[in-house]
Amino acid sequence: MVLALLRKELLVELRTLESVPGMSLFAVTIFVVFHFALNQNTLSGQEAAGILWVALLLAAMLGVNRLFVADADQGGFDGFLLAPVERSALLFAKALALLAYLLVLELVAVPAFGLLLLGPPLGQALPGLLAPLVLADLGLAAIGTLVAALAVRTRARDLLGPLLALPLLVPVVIGAARATAPLLALEHPGGLPLRWLATLALYDLVFGLIAYAVFDFLLED
Amino acid sequence: MRLPGLRALSVTTALAFGVSLSLVFFYAPIEAEEGFVQKIFYLHVPLAIVSLCGFVLGGLEAIAHLRTREAKWDLRSYVAIHMSLIFGLAVLITGSIWARASWGHWWVWDEPTLVSFLIVFLLYATYQPLRFAIEDPERQARYASVFAITAAAFVPLNFIAVRLSASYVHPRVLGGTSSLPSSMAFTFLVSLAATALLYATLCSYELAAKRTRILLKSRSRILGFQ
Numbered sequence: 265m266v267l268a269l270l271r272k273e274l275l276v277e278l279r280t281l282e283s284v285p286g287m288s289l290f291a292v293t294i295f296v297v298f299h300f301a302l303n304q305n306t307l308s309g310q311e312a313a314g315i316l317w318v319a320l321l322l323a324a325m326l327g328v329n330r331l332f333v334a335d336a337d338q339g340g341f342d343g344f345l346l347a348p349v350e351r352s353a354l355l356f357a358k359a360l361a362l363l364a365y366l367l368v369l370e371l372v373a374v375p376a377f378g379l380l381l382l383g384p385p386l387g388q389a390l391p392g393l394l395a396p397l398v399l400a401d402l403g404l405a406a407i408g409t410l411v412a413a414l415a416v417r418t419r420a421r422d423l424l425g426p427l428l429a430l431p432l433l434v435p436v437v438i439g440a441a442r443a444t445a446p447l448l449a450l451e452h453p454g455g456l457p458l459r460w461l462a463t464l465a466l467y468d469l470v471f472g473l474i475a476y477a478v479f480d481f482l483l484e485d
Numbered sequence: 486m487r488l489p490g491l492r493a494l495s496v497t498t499a500l501a502f503g504v505s506l507s508l509v510f511f512y513a514p515i516e517a518e519e520g521f522v523q524k525i526f527y528l529h530v531p532l533a534i535v536s537l538c539g540f541v542l543g544g545l546e547a548i549a550h551l552r553t554r555e556a557k558w559d560l561r562s563y564v565a566i567h568m569s570l571i572f573g574l575a576v577l578i579t580g581s582i583w584a585r586a587s588w589g590h591w592w593v594w595d596e597p598t599l600v601s602f603l604i605v606f607l608l609y610a611t612y613q614p615l616r617f618a619i620e621d622p623e624r625q626a627r628y629a630s631v632f633a634i635t636a637a638a639f640v641p642l643n644f645i646a647v648r649l650s651a652s653y654v655h656p657r658v659l660g661g662t663s664s665l666p667s668s669m670a671f672t673f674l675v676s677l678a679a680t681a682l683l684y685a686t687l688c689s690y691e692l693a694a695k696r697t698r699i700l701l702k703s704r705s706r707i708l709g710f711q
Contacts (some may be wrong), residue, residue, distance in 0.1 A: 410635065414628060418618035424611065428632070431608035432639055435646035442650060463646055474638050476632045481551055485626060 265349045269357030274364065276334065283330050284368050287323040291373035294319040295380045306383035313444035316377050318435055320366075321404075321430075323373065327365045328408040329425045331358055345395040345483060355409060355479040363405040370397055382448065389447040392456050399464035400440040403471060407432050410475040413482045432471075437462040491689050498686045501679035504674070515671040522586040527673060529579040532572050533602060533679035537640060539569030539684060540609060544637020559626035562633050564691045566612055568684060573606045601647040608636055627669035 277283060291321030298315050299305070307315060335341045344354055374393065378386030407429060415424040439460045509527045516523035543565035550558035580599045585591045594600060615632055619625040665673065 266499075399499045414615065414632060417624075418615060418628075419620075420614065424615055424618060427611045428608075428615065431604050431611075432635070434604050435643055438646050438650045459649065461651060467642060467646070470638060470642055471635075474635055478551075478634055480632050481627050484627065485621075 265353045266356045266360070269353055270360050273357055273361035277361070278364070282480075283327045284365050287326050287365065288372040290326055291319045291323040291369060292376045292380075294322060295373075295377055298339045299381060304381075307381050308383040308448055308450040310441070310445040312377075312382055312448040313441045315381065316374070316444065316448075317400075317441045319377070320370065320373060320400075321433060321437060322410060323369055324366060324404050325426045325429060327362060327369070328412045328429055329422055331362060331409065331412040333421075336416045341483065350474060351480045351483045352476060352482065355413075355475060358412070359405045359409040359475075362408050363401055364391050366401045366404060370401070384448060391445040395456060395461055396440050396443040396464065399461060399468060400436050401434045402468040403464060404433065406468065406472045406475045407436075410471075410479065413479065435467050436464065437468065491686075491693060491710045494682070494686050494689060495596055498679070498682040501675070501682050505641040505644035505679040508675055513669050514666070516669075517654045522583065525579055525583045525586075527676040528584055528680075529576060530673070531677040532579065532600070533576045534677060535680045535684045536572035536576055537602075537605070538681075539565050539572065540605065541637045542571065542642055547637075550626060551634075556626060557629060558601070560628060560692065563616070564688050564695065566609060566633060568688050568691065570606070570609055570612070571687075572684065573602070576602060577606060579689070597648040597650070597694050598644070601644045604643055604647065605636075605640055610637060629641045683696040 295315070298319075302311075302315075304311075332340075335344070345351075374390075374397075375386065411425055411429040411432065415421045415428060418424055443457055443460035443464070446457065505527070510525055513524070513527070515521060543562045546558050546562035546565060549555075556611060577599075580596075580602070581591050584593050584596065584599070592599075612629065612632060616629045618627055679694055
């Protein structure tokens, strides 16, 4: 059932192209904005990691805001509730869809970042970047889906989505930016700090379980 | 409406605050390094502890609401979070004053407890906007409960993450009451009890007011005033 729902999500996204292109374009635009705002041609270390994660986070917010809009406006929720399936199937399908959007976003944004702003060559940092990217994406997908479902049927959904998600995602930003910073250092790029990966993994686990536990209550009417 | 329990609670709170303030100013010794300013510790730290416990309490009451579907649990959860937000604002203000007096800055990023508290405060500040953006009262209660549970789980995790990220430039003033001299520890515990009583009293008043308003509404509906 999850796979059928996921297939529908990805099919809708492929046919409408509503989220992913916008998210990717937004991230690249943020890099340009930061170039002028900071008046810097190249960045390295903690600044580079911070700006990469701010751009990814804000671009992810666009995807989160749109995640359930079609279901709320065009009767997708009603159709789903009529089907004899577990309600958490929708959570998993949406979270996997958001995870896929984030991965495509990063396929565009990370090379663009290496091209536009990053001082040290991206190639040497890339293998190490994979673990923090994937772990942060899992947390973003879990919290993003939960927050999107919370906010979508309120009057001020575009406002409430980011307002709820950003404080909740501060630990992800801490973990991801700290884990990435040594990889992007100009001199003596360091290895992955395992402590931060462990923080991210703990966050993913806790909020994955929380989202699973409370999601059903959001879909009752 | 007669509320005899509320009156007793209010009197106890007033007495406890009197005792705690006299202990703070006349019994507890002046701290050697920071001097008189350190007295704000007896206000700031109990407020922070009570406010965080109130957020977690709101989450537990939200679980009770989702389990039983009784509106009274949602009302309690709302009042607990609302009062904790007010206490939280006081925590940020007293913490800022303390930071200014002892470190010379209104805000210090390397004090992990204060920073985590700000993040938690910003998260809970969206509780009311979320709640009042939903019209249907039943769904409002359900969504608010989901938020309260998620946010309550976020409180400890956030403290772990921020504490890991801090660089520990400043020496920590308290690491549990065990490191304090006994006269300070005693004063601190009395202040904590007084603050907890204040929280309970204010929550009871708000609950009583809300219940009265609900009662009034249902009565006037029966009498056909609407």
